[in-house]
Amino acid sequence: GQNIDQPTEMTATEGAIVQINCTYQTSGFNGLFWYQQHAGEAPTFLSYNVLDGLEEKGRFSSFLSRSKGYSYLLLKELQMKDSASYLCAVTSADRGSTLGRLYFGRGTQLTVWP
Amino acid sequence: GAVVSQHPSWVICKSGTSVKIECRSLDFQATTMFWYRQFPKQSLMLMATSNEGSKATYEQGVEKDKFLINHASLTLSTLTVTSAHPEDSSFYICSASLLEGPGELFFGEGSRLTVL
Numbered sequence: 001g002q003n004i005d006q007p008t009e010m011t012a013t014e015g016a017i018v019q020i021n022c023t024y025q026t027s028g029f030n031g032l033f034w035y036q037q038h039a040g041e042a043p044t045f046l047s048y049n050v051l052d053g054l055e056e057k058g059r060f061s062s063f064l065s066r067s068k069g070y071s072y073l074l075l076k077e078l079q080m081k082d083s084a085s086y087l088c089a090v091t092s093a094d095r096g097s098t099l100g101r102l103y104f105g106r107g108t109q110l111t112v113w114p
Numbered sequence: 115g116a117v118v119s120q121h122p123s124w125v126i127c128k129s130g131t132s133v134k135i136e137c138r139s140l141d142f143q144a145t146t147m148f149w150y151r152q153f154p155k156q157s158l159m160l161m162a163t164s165n166e167g168s169k170a171t172y173e174q175g176v177e178k179d180k181f182l183i184n185h186a187s188l189t190l191s192t193l194t195v196t197s198a199h200p201e202d203s204s205f206y207i208c209s210a211s212l213l214e215g216p217g218e219l220f221f222g223e224g225s226r227l228t229v230l
Contacts, residue, residue, distance in 0.1 A: 033219070042207050042221040043158070087157060101148060102209075102219065104157040 002026040004105035006088050011111045012078050020073045020108045022088030030091040033102060034062050034073045037085045046073065046086075075110075083112045117141055118210050120222030127198055128230055134194045135225045137164075137208030143188035144210035148219075149181075152205040164191040164208075198229040 003025040012018040024032070031050040035043035047055055049064035049071060061074040073086055085107040092101060117140040127133050137147055145166045150158040162183055163171040170183035180202075182194040195202050207224040 040205075040226075042224045044221070045219065089158075101160060101163055102158075103160060104150075106157045 002090060002092060002103040004088055004090060004103060006086075006105040006108045008106065009109045009111070011113060013113050014078055014080060016078050017074065017076050018078060018110065020075075020086050020088075020110070022071045022073070022105055024069050024071070024088070024090050024105075026069075026090050026092055026103065028092045029066065032062075032064055032071050033087075033089045033091070034060075034071075035087040035089065035104075037087055037107065039085075043087055078112050080112050080114065083110060085109050118144075118208065118220045118222040120208055120225050122225060123223060124226050124228075126228045126230065129199055130197055132194055132196045133198055133227060134192055135206055135208075135227075137191045137193070137210075137222050139189045139210045139220075142210075144191075145188060147185065147191040147208055147210045149183060149191075149193050150207045150209065152207060152224075158207060161193075166191075195227065198227070200229045203227055203229045 006022045033048050034046040036046055037043040046060055047062035049055055049062050052064055052066055054061055054063045059076045064071045075082055087107045088105040089102040119138045119140055121136045125133055147164040149161045151161050152158045160173050161176045164183045164185040166185045166188055172178045180196055185191045205224050205226050208222045209219045211219045
């Protein structure tokens with residue numbers, strides 16, 4: 001099975017930097033995603049890591065360590081609109097699946113204060 | 115980017131009725147789509163993998179006779195919640211992937227089902 005753990009809530013102020021951690025245990029690991037989800041809306045893609053290291057994309061960066069079963073999402077220059085739930089998800093190649101079977105963590109609710 | 119569309123966005127039905135939710139890939143062909151369910155303040159739970167031209171693959175604990183999935187074409191998958199009950203009220207989201215891409219999944223807008 002899959003076991004994905006991330007903090008439930010985090011708060012930060014505008015302009016700050018925040019790091020959201022995610023640890024996972026899964027068989028057949030085939031990549032890790034980060035998604036942003038605003039209340040009542042579908043998730044939107046932020047990043048995908050399959051190799052160890054840091055992927056940078058504008059204000060958002062994502063890091064993966066496969067040996068440690070660990071990832072983090074780094075948000076810089078926080079804005080009020082970044083207040084949302086951030087979901088860590090892993091893909092599993094079990095059962096001969098394709099890449100799209102995702103198993104999500106419970107999400108980290110980030111609140112950005114002015 | 116690729117677009118996945120769901121319909122309806124909102125649906126309210128009486129207990130015991132069946133509800134069909136459609137998921138379409140608008141500008142690409144998706145041989146595989148995925149259905150998720152999300153309860154309030156919970157994360158997304160993968161329900162099943164929808165395979166074009168073959169039976170869906172259900173995750174453990176998901177009743178295949180309760181949640182009927184049909185993948186009739188390369189751009190359409192449907193989820194039918196049969197004999198709906200209030201505990202089936204949830205946010206249902208579909209997704210599809212561009213397998214030739216970097217692994218990005220595209221999600222539909224979601225369908226909120228309320229069973230009275």
